[in-house]
Amino acid sequence: SDSDKPMEIVADSAELDDQKGTTVYRGDVEVTQGSLFMSGHTLTVYYDENKELDRAILEGDRAYYKQLPDDSDVYDEAWAQRMERYFNDGMIILIDDAKVVQEDVTFTGRRIEYDTINSRVVAKSTPEGKDAPVTEEGEDGRVRVIITPKKQSGDSE
Amino acid sequence: MSLRWRLILLLLPLTAVSFYVVYQLEHDQQGDERAAERVPDYTMTDLDSLNMDVEGDPETRLRADFMAHFEDQGETELTGPRLEMFRPGRPPLHVRADRGWVTSGNEVILLRDNVRFWEPGEADTPVFEITTSAATVYPERDMAETDQPATLTTPESRTDSVGMRAYMKEGRIEMLSRVKTVLEASQTRPDRETGRSEQPEPE
Numbered sequence: 535s536d537s538d539k540p541m542e543i544v545a546d547s548a549e550l551d552d553q554k555g556t557t558v559y560r561g562d563v564e565v566t567q568g569s570l571f572m573s574g575h576t577l578t579v580y581y582d583e584n585k586e587l588d589r590a591i592l593e594g595d596r597a598y599y600k601q602l603p604d605d606s607d608v609y610d611e612a613w614a615q616r617m618e619r620y621f622n623d624g625m626i627i628l629i630d631d632a633k634v635v636q637e638d639v640t641f642t643g644r645r646i647e648y649d650t651i652n653s654r655v656v657a658k659s660t661p662e663g664k665d666a667p668v669t670e671e672g673e674d675g676r677v678r679v680i681i682t683p684k685k686q687s688g689d690s691e
Numbered sequence: 692m693s694l695r696w697r698l699i700l701l702l703l704p705l706t707a708v709s710f711y712v713v714y715q716l717e718h719d720q721q722g723d724e725r726a727a728e729r730v731p732d733y734t735m736t737d738l739d740s741l742n743m744d745v746e747g748d749p750e751t752r753l754r755a756d757f758m759a760h761f762e763d764q765g766e767t768e769l770t771g772p773r774l775e776m777f778r779p780g781r782p783p784l785h786v787r788a789d790r791g792w793v794t795s796g797n798e799v800i801l802l803r804d805n806v807r808f809w810e811p812g813e814a815d816t817p818v819f820e821i822t823t824s825a826a827t828v829y830p831e832r833d834m835a836e837t838d839q840p841a842t843l844t845t846p847e848s849r850t851d852s853v854g855m856r857a858y859m860k861e862g863r864i865e866m867l868s869r870v871k872t873v874l875e876a877s878q879t880r881p882d883r884e885t886g887r888s889e890q891p892e893p894e
Contacts, residue, residue: 543872548850550843552819552862559870585847587874 535604536684537624537651543577555581555588563592569602569609570650572617592617596631603653610653611635614646624651731759731768738769742797742830749777751830753790753800765795772802776830776859782818784859786810786828786835800828808835808857812846820844821855821864833860838867848874 546561565572574594582676583587592599599612612635614628626648628634634641634648634655647656716805738758743753756771774781789804791847809820824843828834834856841855843864854867 539878540876541874542746543870545870547850547868548866548870548872550850550864550866552864557872558874581847585845587847 536570536601539568541565541567543579545577555583555585563594565590565592569579570599571601572597572599572619574598574617587621589621590619590673592619599626599628601650606637606653608637610648612646612648619650624649626650718726720782729761732762734759751776752783753793767793769793774800774830776828776833778833778860781862782811785811786826788826798829798831800830802826802828806837816846818845819864821857823855834858841866848872 537681543559543563543565544582545559545563546557548557548559550557554580559577559579561575563577565577572592574592574597577590579590581589593616596615597617599617600609602609604654612626612633613631614632616628618627619627620627628646628648630644631643632643632646634646636653636655641655648654649656706801735758736756738753738755740753741749742753744750752775753769754773755769757769759768761768769791770789770790772786774786774803776786777783786802786806786808788802788806791803792801793799794801804824806823807820808822808826808828809817810834812818821843823837823839824839825834826837826839836854836856838854840853843850844857844864848873850866850870852866852868852870856865856867857863858865
């Protein structure tokens with residue numbers, strides 16, 4: 535699977551800060567790992583005390599993510615202003631103007647949690663959803679699920 | 692063939708030879724002058740010098756296989772320089788190269804060929820290592836930089852960039868352009884045991 539492959543990060547510049555346990559990549563950031571691809575303008579990678587990868591935060595207008603689920607030949611795609619990827623449990627949290635497309639199902643909302651291991655969307659809006667910024671489709675941050683009806687066999691004639 | 696042409700044909704090679712001789716003489720003279728300028732006023736083999744700060748704590752240790760000091764430029768030329776930069780609370784940073792120059796006042800150390808910075812770690816695995824072809828070290832500012840391609844290696848990753856700047860005491864490294872990092876799969880696999888620790892956001 536993708537996580538058995540090395541991860542490659544390219545960017546215009548980067549800064550490693552040993553005391554903060556971070557490496558910040560800036561400018562045309564692209565992350566590749568097998569079929570996984572992410573892009574944005576800033577990526578902050580956090581290491582824990584044992585210098586192990588803890589999490590990575592990708593920001594962009596909007597940051598983009600795509601990955602081929604193990605059992606599918608259609609990419610899952612996602613967009614958000616901020617993506618938090620946790621390396622210990624394979625979760626990605628999409629924050630602000632979040633959108634996930636899985637085959638013909640689209641999720642939008644202010645905050646979406648996506649399980650990259652099981653390619654499963656855990657759609658949850660923030661507790662303070664009421665005063666959350668209005669998303670693109672005019673909703674107040676609550677999660678909307680749009681299921682595109684499959685074409686009936688007779689429809690196309 | 693008239694006498695005049697025969698004379699010209701005779702004189703031509705002679706002129707060419709004399710020009711060549713004059714050129715050679717001048718060239719050798721310049722060479723001698725330059726060699727005369729570069730005579731060191733003193734030299735040392737197996738140099739080992741320790742710089743201390745105002746409290747008497749070691750700050751930098753500079754060793755070299757051979758060292759030549761040139762009075763007129765106040766410059767020191769080093770063969771096989773090896774530098775240790777001491778840092779409070781951390782192991783010293785090691786630096787080595789094939790060749791080096793120290794400017795007068797020891798403010799700047801230029802390093803050339805097989806330049807390597809590293810912080811020793813356990814079992815011969817450096818905590819980090821930077822390799823490049825040329826670098827400049829500013830001991831008093833605890834900073835070193837290069838505008839050449841450089842490679843930063845840690846146990847978990849390898850990063851290549853063009854241009855790098857290291858702030859030794861702060862433990863900060865800037866990679867200036869065309870950055871590419873490769874993290875081993877073992878680093879990013881979810882089945883590792885690290886928990887989701889809350890770390891402060893960078894200011």
